[in-house]
Amino acid sequence: MIINDREFKEFVSVEQLKQAVADLAKKVMTDYEGKDPFYLVMMNGAFVFAADFLRHISHPVNMACVKYTSYEGMHSTGKVTAVLPIPETVKDRDVILLEDMIDSGTTMKAFLEEIKKFQPKSVAIVSMFCKPECFKNQFEIDYVGMNLPNKFVVGYGLDYDGCGRNLSALYYTE
Numbered sequence: 001m002i003i004n005d006r007e008f009k010e011f012v013s014v015e016q017l018k019q020a021v022a023d024l025a026k027k028v029m030t031d032y033e034g035k036d037p038f039y040l041v042m043m044n045g046a047f048v049f050a051a052d053f054l055r056h057i058s059h060p061v062n063m064a065c066v067k068y069t070s071y072e073g074m075h076s077t078g079k080v081t082a083v084l085p086i087p088e089t090v091k092d093r094d095v096i097l098l099e100d101m102i103d104s105g106t107t108m109k110a111f112l113e114e115i116k117k118f119q120p121k122s123v124a125i126v127s128m129f130c131k132p133e134c135f136k137n138q139f140e141i142d143y144v145g146m147n148l149p150n151k152f153v154v155g156y157g158l159d160y161d162g163c164g165r166n167l168s169a170l171y172y173t174e
Contacts, residue, residue, distance in 0.1 A: 001167075003171075004160060004161055006160065006173045008155075008173045010170075011151070012169060014168045017156055017170065021056065021128070021145060022056055024126060024143055024145050025053050025057060026056070029058065031124075035094050037093070037095065038063070038089065038096070039054065040086070040090070040097045041063060041065045041098045042068065044067065044159070044165070045157045047157055048100075048157035053128075054098075062089075066082075066087075068083065068107050068110060068111050068114075080106060080111075086114060086115055088118060090120045091118055093121055094120070094122045094124070095120040095124070096123075096124050096126055097123065097125050097126065099126065100127070100129065100157050101130070101131070102125070102130045102131070102135065103135065104137070105135050125141050125143070126143040127141055127143070127145070128146065129145060129158075129170075130147050131148050131150050132147055151172040151174075153173075154167060154170075154173075155167030155168065155170045156168065156169070156170050160173075
């Protein structure tokens with residue numbers, strides 16, 4: 001498949017993604033049984049994952065979207081920008097952040113520093129994908145759907161210069 005100027009090959013199937021999401025939701029539901037967490041969805045990439053994940057949650061869901069970015073094209077700029085900020089309603093709440101991918105962790109580190117100002121009761125990170133080879137930070141990722149090698153991927157909400165988020169499976173390029 002060609003997206004913009006790159007060729008991508010299927011890497012993770014739709015069925016594998018569905019199973020990983022269901023497994024993540026089950027773990028979170030078990031750990032937060034009897035609690036009333038507030039879900040934050042990291043936009044834009046996590047919208048597909050979040051929609052699928054939240055359909056597996058049986059308690060009423062209170063959520064909002066946030067947007068912090070450090071990517072331009074296929075590379076991290078190293079500079080994190082808050083585009084859609086954290087809502088003040090997270091104060092004294094168990095916050096569950098739904099993220100598409102954690103690679104270096106630069107964006108997430110900045111987000112975690114920012115959310116502390118809002119005094120949540122707790123913050124847990126649920127990331128559909130993680131690239132352990134790239135991770136360079138000192139925070140815990142509470143729940144990970146799949147660990148991936150250090151390849152550039154698109155699909156399932158992840159993009160290449162704005163394209164490919166709509167793909168149901170996950171694709172990679174060399």
